[in-house]
Amino acid sequence: xxxxxxxxxxxxxxxxxxxxxxxxxxxxxxxxxxxxxxxxxxxxxxxxxxxxxxxxxxxxxxxxxxxxxxxxxxxxxxxxxxxxxxxxxxxxxxxxxxxxxxxxxxxxxxxxxxxxxxxxxxxxxxxxxxxxxxxxxxxxxxxxxxxxxxxxxxxxxxxxxxxxxxxxxxxxxxxxxxxxxxxxxxxxxxxxxxxxxxxxxxxxxxxxxxxxxxxxxxxxxxxxxxxxxxxxxxxxxxxxxxxxxxxxxxxxxxxxxxxxxxxxxxxxxxxxxxxxxxxxxxxxxxxxxxxxxxxxxxxxxxxxx
Numbered sequence: 001x002x003x004x005x006x007x008x009x010x011x012x013x014x015x016x017x018x019x020x021x022x023x024x025x026x027x028x029x030x031x032x033x034x035x036x037x038x039x040x041x042x043x044x045x046x047x048x049x050x051x052x053x054x055x056x057x058x059x060x061x062x063x064x065x066x067x068x069x070x071x072x073x074x075x076x077x078x079x080x081x082x083x084x085x086x087x088x089x090x091x092x093x094x095x096x097x098x099x100x101x102x103x104x105x106x107x108x109x110x111x112x113x114x115x116x117x118x119x120x121x122x123x124x125x126x127x128x129x130x131x132x133x134x135x136x137x138x139x140x141x142x143x144x145x146x147x148x149x150x151x152x153x154x155x156x157x158x159x160x161x162x163x164x165x166x167x168x169x170x171x172x173x174x175x176x177x178x179x180x181x182x183x184x185x186x187x188x189x190x191x192x193x194x195x196x197x198x199x200x201x202x203x204x205x206x207x208x209x210x211x212x213x214x215x216x217x218x219x220x221x222x223x224x225x226x227x228x229x230x231x232x233x234x235x236x237x238x239x240x241x242x243x244x245x246x247x248x249x250x251x252x253x254x255x256x257x258x259x260x261x262x263x264x265x266x267x268x269x270x271x272x273x274x275x276x277x278x279x280x281x282x283x284x285x286x287x288x289x290x291x292x293x294x295x296x297x298x299x300x301x302x303x304x305x
Contacts, residue, residue: 002200002297004207010215012292013285016099023099023109027092028280030111032272034088038081089124090117093287097187100291115190123186123194127179130194134175138168177205177212184294200297211289219285223278230274 017024094117095110142164150157181197201208 002204002299004204004211004293004296006207006211006214009289009292009296010211010218011289012100013215013288016096016284016288017281019103020099020106020110023095024280024284025277026109026280027095027111027283028276028278029273031088031092031279031283032276034084037084038077041077041080086121087113090121092283093183094120094187096284096287097184097291100288101184101188101295116187119186119190119192120183123182123192126192126194127182131172131176134172135168138171142168173209174205177201177208180208180290181294181298184291185298188294200294204297208293211293215286215289219282222285223282226278230278231271 091111091113094112097120098105098110098112098116142161145164146157146161149160178201179194179197181201182194185193185197
């Protein structure tokens with residue numbers, strides 16, 4: 001039985017970034033573009049709504065029927081945002097998986113839109129639904145035992161609730177780890193494979209959890225440091241020259257001077273680009289370990305059924 005190398009898996013994203021330093025940047029820009037694309041549709045509606053509110057600003061309460069009409073228009077574009085979000089997830093996660101599992105397939109920075117990405121999205125949706133559904137009976141069991149404990153005393157009810165709550169969370173984590181290879185497996189084999197992850201993860205669920213925990217801690221620390229430094233510098237530039245004092249005094253006329261606006265616009269563009277780049281690299285650090293875990297635990301010639 002294969003055993004997961006926790007450290008190698010948790011830090012596999014750094015190896016991918018070292019090997020393909022430009023690809024994560026492109027992925028981050030693509031993700032940002034897809035996230036902003038709905039603004040093309042809802043932007044005119046938002047501008048019209050804000051203009052209408054500004055025009056009626058001095059006439060009392062806004063017209064609720066008009067606000068509801070604008071809300072109905074915005075709701076029409078919600079499916080567009082959902083589709084683009086799923087597309088972004090499938091393409092970016094799939095590209096990261098492909099870079100780990102098929103490093104020779106470099107065309108289009110590893111990005112594709114095909115059956116592999118479709119299966120990845122489908123199995124991810126089903127996985128999340130099953131995880132949410134599993135919370136219901138587990139929560140019910142905790143509530144029942146806590147209620148029984150309350151017949152003895154409030155302290156017993158609290159103790160049972162806390163202990164069984166930890167057990168329920170542990171069961172959910174265990175189930176999540178046992179099915180965690182379903183994403184990379186469904187992607188590589190271009191089919192819906194969920195519980196087929198059960199076999200290769202046997203004996204490795206705790207190692208997978210430690211891998212995730214180590215990876216999560218490193219990513220949180222690294223992202224906090226980078227974002228703190230980069231955006232702290234940008235904020236310092238934007239708020240310099242009396243900008244902070246103007247904001248504290250709520251003197252917006254003094255803050256939004258022509259000189260400051262000419263500075264804020266390029267700073268906003270730089271911040272958006274840096275945010276996109278950072279998101280791309282962070283995605284790699286978070287996603288790559290699951291592809292590496294699959295690569296270690298499920299050799300290409302292995303039978304998982």
